[in-house]
Amino acid sequence: MNLWIMAAITFREAARKRILWTALIAGAGFLVVFGIGLHFQMADFSPSTPPFVRYEILSGMLMVGLYTVDLLAVVMTILTSVDTLAGEITSGTIQAIATKPMPRWQILLGKWLGFVGMLAIYVVLMLGGTIAVAGSVAGMTPQRPVEGAALVFFECVIALSICFLFGTWFSTLTNGVIVLGLHGLAFMGGWLEQMSGFTEGSRLSMVGIVASLAMPTEAVWRRAAFRMESPLAGSLPQFAIFSDYSLPSPQMLVYAAVYLLIALAVAIVHFNQRDL
Amino acid sequence: MTDFAVETRNLRKLYGSKVAVRNLSLTVPRGQIFGFLGPNGAGKSTSIRMLLGLAEPSGGSAFVLGKPSGDVAVRRKIGFLPEDFRFYEWLTAAELLRLHGRLSGVPSRDLQKRVPALIDLVGLTPHRDKRLENFSKGMLQRIGLAQALIHEPELIFLDEPTSGLDPMGRRLVRDIIRSQRDRGATVFLNSHLLSEIEITCDQVVFIREGEVVTSRDLRSPQETAAHVLVRARNLTQAMVDGLAPWSASAIFDSDQLTFTVSSRDVLPDILRHLVGSGAEIFEFTPQRMSLEELFVSVMGRDEGL
Numbered sequence: 132m133n134l135w136i137m138a139a140i141t142f143r144e145a146a147r148k149r150i151l152w153t154a155l156i157a158g159a160g161f162l163v164v165f166g167i168g169l170h171f172q173m174a175d176f177s178p179s180t181p182p183f184v185r186y187e188i189l190s191g192m193l194m195v196g197l198y199t200v201d202l203l204a205v206v207m208t209i210l211t212s213v214d215t216l217a218g219e220i221t222s223g224t225i226q227a228i229a230t231k232p233m234p235r236w237q238i239l240l241g242k243w244l245g246f247v248g249m250l251a252i253y254v255v256l257m258l259g260g261t262i263a264v265a266g267s268v269a270g271m272t273p274q275r276p277v278e279g280a281a282l283v284f285f286e287c288v289i290a291l292s293i294c295f296l297f298g299t300w301f302s303t304l305t306n307g308v309i310v311l312g313l314h315g316l317a318f319m320g321g322w323l324e325q326m327s328g329f330t331e332g333s334r335l336s337m338v339g340i341v342a343s344l345a346m347p348t349e350a351v352w353r354r355a356a357f358r359m360e361s362p363l364a365g366s367l368p369q370f371a372i373f374s375d376y377s378l379p380s381p382q383m384l385v386y387a388a389v390y391l392l393i394a395l396a397v398a399i400v401h402f403n404q405r406d407l
Numbered sequence: 408m409t410d411f412a413v414e415t416r417n418l419r420k421l422y423g424s425k426v427a428v429r430n431l432s433l434t435v436p437r438g439q440i441f442g443f444l445g446p447n448g449a450g451k452s453t454s455i456r457m458l459l460g461l462a463e464p465s466g467g468s469a470f471v472l473g474k475p476s477g478d479v480a481v482r483r484k485i486g487f488l489p490e491d492f493r494f495y496e497w498l499t500a501a502e503l504l505r506l507h508g509r510l511s512g513v514p515s516r517d518l519q520k521r522v523p524a525l526i527d528l529v530g531l532t533p534h535r536d537k538r539l540e541n542f543s544k545g546m547l548q549r550i551g552l553a554q555a556l557i558h559e560p561e562l563i564f565l566d567e568p569t570s571g572l573d574p575m576g577r578r579l580v581r582d583i584i585r586s587q588r589d590r591g592a593t594v595f596l597n598s599h600l601l602s603e604i605e606i607t608c609d610q611v612v613f614i615r616e617g618e619v620v621t622s623r624d625l626r627s628p629q630e631t632a633a634h635v636l637v638r639a640r641n642l643t644q645a646m647v648d649g650l651a652p653w654s655a656s657a658i659f660d661s662d663q664l665t666f667t668v669s670s671r672d673v674l675p676d677i678l679r680h681l682v683g684s685g686a687e688i689f690e691f692t693p694q695r696m697s698l699e700e701l702f703v704s705v706m707g708r709d710e711g712l
Binding site: 133136140144147148222223224226227228229230231232233234404406407 | 456459460461462463479480481482483485487489491492493494495497498506507509510511512551554
């Protein structure tokens, strides 16, 4: 089926153009720095450091590592996929493909599946690497790592679908500006919501929720962080940056799933109807 | 099965208030090499995109191999070389053909034979494992032509297939186009190189502002347009004015008259008219018009090619 041929060629493109390898090498660099940081932190603990404080510090460092992986994954998703439809439409490359005996939705969905496969590998390797480094250097493991990885992957797929949606309308550059801008909005909204949890500010919380409704990626991360972090997190406020002061509800995940499906459906409909 | 590979009726394409194709009605018989000519901005590429289902018509109808344009199943029988062919440049020539073959539904065992044969046909065997990013424009044109033929289509759209090619490359493409007709395929050719069209095509249409202005059967001597030189005594302005039903371009100077006709069929009538009006004819010489001359006479000199 041509859908799977398109998925395979998209996956191969990432490998052949060294996108995936470059991202993984950069990710390996991050893991090395993360491991060294953990190692030095372990060395800096004195025998008098209370075990509870040690645990809170290392737990906080693990969450920072996971958050960095999450950011890297979303940014890589946007940078690698922003050109795939927009660029091929602008350059006319899509014409030789779109005249083949397959409906256009198979082109779009095939490419989308190719990226989904690439992102799955990236998230598993990067999150798995971070968890392995934290476990081997500091003996720390997150709670529910599989669920956390699934949510980070879900967040990337949302960003991917938005890239595809706007890629059927706009040029590569405009598409990138829009999607990065939306993720920036979500990022800011997430932190505003988090801050509102400290002070119980309902208006601040409302701004954050609206931002999350516009782009739910950061809300999905905060849910992932909540599921992965230690139940003792937040006991010491200075290490509680990911704590559940303002936790996105399971309904937000349902909303994010519907958001993803609608984005993908609108992308398919518009790609199907537009002139190439 | 319809006799026409392509048939359009009042095909129309608007971009906002701008008219790209006004009212295109044409028929392309099967098994011919069909030339699609017109100045820049005449609507040629837009028309091809509508025929291929890449652009939605604003009005009218278009049928390709008997099916409405854009029909997914019929695309299995259509090959297309876009103008300025671009493709994934990280693929090698052989990988590109295999991919297009698979997307067109060619079984893998057939591709094992066809891919090297087609690469050889377009003269790229030494480069079969090179990535396209290292190809020149001419080499990209050649591999683009090969991808259009990988599934042995019944109808092949070639949009400027010889642009970027050297004379040897143009000759190669010409031979390939003829061989496709010889195996029964229809070739729909859009090119600015009128000399190429003239020696390759069976039939041409001229379009302007998205409408067919005129068409020519290049294989029929009777339909061939001609310049005619007449040297005669007793020529008068009245005789020249009497040529109006056959030619609007008569130039009369003393004992010499030149005019253009769109078909040689009318020459006996003109000769009878002149002799019957009292002219004493010493010379009556029809000269074949080149396609370029015909193009200029149809389109006007300032339209550009």
